[in-house]
Amino acid sequence: MIKIRGLHHHFNIGKKGDQRQVPVLKGVTLEVSEGEIVAILGKSGSGKSTLLHILAGFMLPEAGSVMVNGKETSVLKEAEQADFRLQNFGFIFQNFQLMPGLSAFENVELPLKIKGMDEKERKLKVENLLQKVGLQEVAGHYPNELSGGQQQRVSIARALITDAPIILADEPTGSLDSETEKEILLLIQSLNKKLGLTFVIITHDEEVATVADRQYRLHDGELVKGEQRHAI
Amino acid sequence: MQFKDQIDFIRQHMKRNKLRVATTILAATMGCAFLIVLASIGFGLHQTITDDVLDNNMVTEIEIAGKSGGETEVAPADIPAADLQKIREMEHVVAVVERNQPEAEAQTVIGNRSAYSRIVLSSMEEEQKAGFALSEGKMPSKAEEIVVGYHMAKQLLTEAEMEKEANGEEVDGFAGSLIGQTIELQLTPFRDEGEEAKESSSWEFVVTGIAKEPAKDWMTDNSVYADSSWGAVFNEELDLQQGYKYILVYADELQNVGGITDTLKEDGYYVYSVTEELGSMNVFFTALKAGLIFVGTIAVLIASIGIFNTMTMAVTERTREIGVMKAVGAQPKLIRKLFLMESAAIGIIGTVLAVAISFAISLLSNWLIPMIVLNSLGEDRPADFTLVISTIPWQLVVIASAISIGVAMLSGWRPARKATQIDVIQALRQEM
Ligand SMILES: Nc1ncnc2c1ncn2[C@@H]1O[C@H](COP(=O)(O)OP(=O)(O)OP(=O)(O)O)[C@@H](O)[C@H]1O
Ligand SMILES: [Mg+2]
Numbered sequence: 001m002i003k004i005r006g007l008h009h010h011f012n013i014g015k016k017g018d019q020r021q022v023p024v025l026k027g028v029t030l031e032v033s034e035g036e037i038v039a040i041l042g043k044s045g046s047g048k049s050t051l052l053h054i055l056a057g058f059m060l061p062e063a064g065s066v067m068v069n070g071k072e073t074s075v076l077k078e079a080e081q082a083d084f085r086l087q088n089f090g091f092i093f094q095n096f097q098l099m100p101g102l103s104a105f106e107n108v109e110l111p112l113k114i115k116g117m118d119e120k121e122r123k124l125k126v127e128n129l130l131q132k133v134g135l136q137e138v139a140g141h142y143p144n145e146l147s148g149g150q151q152q153r154v155s156i157a158r159a160l161i162t163d164a165p166i167i168l169a170d171e172p173t174g175s176l177d178s179e180t181e182k183e184i185l186l187l188i189q190s191l192n193k194k195l196g197l198t199f200v201i202i203t204h205d206e207e208v209a210t211v212a213d214r215q216y217r218l219h220d221g222e223l224v225k226g227e228q229r230h231a232i
Numbered sequence: 233m234q235f236k237d238q239i240d241f242i243r244q245h246m247k248r249n250k251l252r253v254a255t256t257i258l259a260a261t262m263g264c265a266f267l268i269v270l271a272s273i274g275f276g277l278h279q280t281i282t283d284d285v286l287d288n289n290m291v292t293e294i295e296i297a298g299k300s301g302g303e304t305e306v307a308p309a310d311i312p313a314a315d316l317q318k319i320r321e322m323e324h325v326v327a328v329v330e331r332n333q334p335e336a337e338a339q340t341v342i343g344n345r346s347a348y349s350r351i352v353l354s355s356m357e358e359e360q361k362a363g364f365a366l367s368e369g370k371m372p373s374k375a376e377e378i379v380v381g382y383h384m385a386k387q388l389l390t391e392a393e394m395e396k397e398a399n400g401e402e403v404d405g406f407a408g409s410l411i412g413q414t415i416e417l418q419l420t421p422f423r424d425e426g427e428e429a430k431e432s433s434s435w436e437f438v439v440t441g442i443a444k445e446p447a448k449d450w451m452t453d454n455s456v457y458a459d460s461s462w463g464a465v466f467n468e469e470l471d472l473q474q475g476y477k478y479i480l481v482y483a484d485e486l487q488n489v490g491g492i493t494d495t496l497k498e499d500g501y502y503v504y505s506v507t508e509e510l511g512s513m514n515v516f517f518t519a520l521k522a523g524l525i526f527v528g529t530i531a532v533l534i535a536s537i538g539i540f541n542t543m544t545m546a547v548t549e550r551t552r553e554i555g556v557m558k559a560v561g562a563q564p565k566l567i568r569k570l571f572l573m574e575s576a577a578i579g580i581i582g583t584v585l586a587v588a589i590s591f592a593i594s595l596l597s598n599w600l601i602p603m604i605v606l607n608s609l610g611e612d613r614p615a616d617f618t619l620v621i622s623t624i625p626w627q628l629v630v631i632a633s634a635i636s637i638g639v640a641m642l643s644g645w646r647p648a649r650k651a652t653q654i655d656v657i658q659a660l661r662q663e664m
Contacts, residue, residue, distance in 0.1 A: 058559065058656040079563050086561025097556045097660060101248050113237045114562045158560070 001166065001198055002032040002055070007064035009050060024050050026221030028064070034165070037192050037199040039212035041226060046218045048202045052170050055200070056089060057081035068166070086115060090159025094171035096151040098143040098158075104150075105130065105139040108157045115162065126161065133157045133187065149180035156187065160197070167191075169201045173208055185211045233566055242574045245546070253578065256542040260582025261589065263535030264636040267528025268590035271632070272622035274521040276598070278513075280620045285509055290363075291486045294493055294505040296479040301500070309477035319481055322495065324488035327361035329354055331478040334466045336419040340380070340388065340456060341434075345406055347387040350455045351417070353463045362482040364457075369411040369441030375461055378415070379441040381453030385410050410439045417456060421470050433469050435462075525631060532636050535582070536643040543575050543647035547654075554651050555659020564652035571651050575644020579637040586636065587629055594622040 007028040010021045024047035032038045042048045054061045057073050066074045068088055076084060091097075098107045105126055112122045130136050133153045143151055152172065159167050172188070173181035189211050191197055201208060209215045215226035233241075246253045299306040299315075320328045332353040340349045356364070356371055356379070372378060386405035393403040420432035437458065446453050466472060481496070481503075483489045490507040497503055547554070554567055602619035 053657055056559070079565065082558060082561050082563045085559070089561075091559055093660065097552070097559075099553055099556065101244060101553075110557070111560045113241075114233050114557070114560060114566065116234050116237075118234075119236075162561075 001034045001036075001069060002030065002200070003065075003067040004028060004030040004055065005065045005067075007051070007054065007066070008062045009047075009054065010062060023221055025054075025061070025064075028218075028221070028223045030216065030223055032198060032200060034198055035192065035196045036214065037188070037201065037212045039201045039203060039209040039215045039226075040218055040223070041203060041206070041209055041215060042218035044204060047221060048204075048218050049170055051218065051223075052168055052200070052202050056091070056168055057085060086111065086162060086164075088164050088166055090162065090164040090167040092152070092155055092159050092167060092169035092172045094174035096143070096148075096155045096175070098151055098154055100143055103140050103142055104135060104146065104154045107143070107154055108161050111158060111162045126157075129157050129161055133160075147180075148176050149183055152176060152180075152184055153187065156184070156191075160191065160195075166198045166200070169199060171203055171205075172201060173203070173205065178207075181205075181207070233562075238570060238573060241570060242577055245550075245574060246577065249546070252542055252545070256538045257578050257582045257585070259535040259538040260532075260578055260636065260640060261585040263532040264583050264586035264632055265589045265593070266531040267525065267635065268586060268624060268628060268632045269593050269622065270528040271521055271524045271628055272590065272594050272624045274517060274524045275625055275628060276594075276620045276622040278517040278521070279623045280618070281513060281517075282510060283618070283620070285506060285513070286486075290482075291506045292363075292483045292489055294481040294483065294489060294496065294503055296481060296496065297502040297504055299499075299501045305502075307477075308479045309474055311479065316479065319496070322492065324484050324492060325481055326484050327358050327482045329358050329362050329478075329480045329482070330460065331480065332460055332463045333475050333478075334419060334463065334470075335472045335475045336421045336466065336470055338456065339418040339420075340384065341416040341418060342388055342406065342410075342413060344390050345388040345393075346418075347384065347389065347454055349381075349384070349387075349417075351419075352455050352457045353460045354457065355460055356457065359457070362480070365444045366441040367444040368409065369439070372440050372459065375459050376437055377440045378437040379443055379457040380410060380415070380439050381443050381455040381457075382445045383452045384442070384454045384456075387452070387454045410442065413439050415439055415456075417458075419466060419470060421472055430470075435465075525635075528632070529635055529639075532639050536639045539575055539578055539640050540643040540647065542578070543571060543644045544650070546574070547571065547647045547651045550651075551654055551659045552662040554654045555656045555662070558654070558656045559660065567654075568648045568652045571648035572641055572644050575648070576637060576641045578644075579640025582640070583633045583636045587624075587633070590624060594624050597621045 007025050008023075009025040010023040012019050013022050014020050028051060030038075040048055040051065050059075053059050054074070055066060055068075057076065061074055064074070065072060068084075071084070073081070073084060098104075099110065102110065108126050108130065109122055112125065117125075127136070127139075130139050133156060135150065135153050135157060138146060138150055141150075143154070146154065152175075156167075156172075159169075167188075169188075173184050176184060185208060188199060188201070192199055199212075201212065203209060209226070217224045217226045296308055296311070296319075298308055299311055316328050316330065319325060334351055334353070336351075338349045338351045340347050360371060366379065367382060369379070384406075385408075388406040389397065389403055393405070397403045415437050416434050417437055418432050418434045421430045423430055437456075443453055443455070443457065463475075467474065481492065483492050486506075489505050493503050493505045493507055557567060558564070598621050601621045605619060
């Protein structure tokens with residue numbers, strides 16, 4: 001499903017004339033198959049988010065190849081990237097990234113609107129999904145009227161609504177307390193089981209990594225296989 | 233994204249910043265209304281003057297003031313009859329009238345009453361085709377028969393009455409109908425200053441008809457309309473020069489005057505018609521209108537700075553949201569379109585309001601300003617003169633709308649482009 005080969009990336013730091021190259025990814029290779037949950041661990045600043053951003057097509061790598069569903073994405077143009085994301089990826093962010101002016105329902109609806117789906121079909125789909133993630137009660141609430149856990153559920157629903165096969169999550173529980181974290185992790189696990197969704201979860205939290213089928217550790221710009229265990 | 237959803241989307245955004253959007257729309261409205269009202273004055277004055285010209289002229293009349301004949305110019309009197317016949321046979325020409333005036337002072341006398349008069353020598357048949365009509369009686373059938381002007385009877389005064397009139401008193405003139413009356417026409421050749429008085433001669437005519445009342449109530453018609461064959465008689469008897477000959481071509485309708493005028497010009501005639509007069513005026517007023525629209529556009533441009541600011545702020549404020557939209561899969565094209573639509577919406581709402589306000593201002597000024605101006609003129613005001621200050625034709629609405637909405641979209645262009653260039657990663661990093 002996902003095949004990353006020899007990924008290199010560095011950032012230029014400092015003012016012009018006094019620039020330094022900081023290599024972040026030095027030949028990362030990763031394979032994720034369909035229906036897997038893969039966790040990528042690593043210290044702060046190790047380049048986890050950078051790896052995810054390249055995978056998502058938010059930025060282009062300096063070198064290396066990224067194949068998603070048999071398609072090389074690192075050569076796509078911006079507009080093609082957007083289209084590809086709409087079809088293939090759902091995103092879960094640490095700080096939820098909900099639209100403050102839209103209700104929970106409308107936030108979940110947004111990707112379908114962008115897709116150009118009919119209103120009737122859209123409403124039905126969103127209602128269905130909100131029920132599945134246990135949000136039907138708060139559908140009309142705005143983000144500032146929701147708890148952190150609820151907001152993350154909305155954000156997960158938004159990631160799922162387009163039926164994208166791959167969900168990319170950057171610190172999905174980073175802003176939640178441990179109780180809520182468990183809830184969200186259970187939700188992710190059940191979605192993976194029921195819908196066969198593929199998850200790539202980025203975290204620095206060992207606890208989160210326990211839901212993963214496989215764990216990797218990003219260290220010194222390279223990805224090392226971590227221990228494998230099935231938990232919960 | 234479906235169009236309906238796009239509209240929904242920008243409506244939601246505009247609602248979130250009501251005050252800012254409202255003030256921007258206000259500025260756009262003021263700019264566009266200024267443009268329309270300013271230009272409407274040009275259109276209004278043009279209309280006033282055009283109406284005035286059409287009102288005070290025989291609009292279907294084309295005067296031939298001569299013809300170019302190689303090196304020399306041919307005077308109207310010397311244009312061959314065959315040429316005039318050709319014109320008479322042109323399409324849309326109903327009549328070609330040749331009017332002569334003898335070079336002599338004319339006085340009509342009936343009994344002890346007399347009046348100064350103007351002699352019009354013409355073919356009455358052709359005059360009739362050109363629209364000459366009677367208020368009473370019938371057209372002459374013999375050479376000794378004439379038609380007199382509508383005011384002739386009133387102008388025929390005794391000497392006592394003339395004195396009275398000179399003192400500002402009301403006089404009645406000839407009582408009863410002139411029809412069937414024999415009138416004596418006395419002609420005295422014009423003389424230059426210092427010249428001795430010349431001998432006059434008289435002829436007798438029978439009045440068969442009275443011309444219809446002139447269109448304008450300030451005009452008096454005390455002419456004598458006689459057959460053109462008299463020209464030669466008068467000239468011979470009094471030893472007169474050939475007087476000026478008016479050649480007037482009449483079109484069937486105003487809309488054909490332009491075509492006939494052009495054809496005649498091509499044939500080398502010197503012509504003068506209402507369309508000619510309006511034509512040279514049109515050039516002036518087109519320039520005036522263009523100038524006013526240009527000045528008005530400056531107001532629209534000033535308003536566009538507001539739109540630019542509002543849209544730039546909107547993009548900055550919504551950077552994170554734009555980032556999310558892009559992350560979720562929105563095309564840069566869509567983002568740009570949404571912002572362009574928003575600035576266009578400001579332009580459109582502003583324009584619609586401006587058009588409504590402009591019509592109100594136009595109506596008000598057309599009612600108020602002529603009232604003030606005409607009242608300040610007091611008694612001297614010209615009769616039946618309508619002053620139109622401001623007119624808003626649909627063309628002006630179209631031009632002003634195109635300018636306002638176009639400028640609004642142009643000023644939204646840069647902010648919209650900035651929105652498409654927002655980096656997803658940077659945007660997502662922003663705090664809520
Ligand atoms: N736009 C950038 N310009 C320069 N350097 C950057 C940029 N983005 C990231 N970096 C650097 O790249 C390195 C990796 O950053 P990244 O955000 O991928 O780390 P991370 O593993 O996600 O850390 P965290 O766990 O704190 O989120 C860091 O040292 C960071 O300073
Ligand atoms: Mg990170």
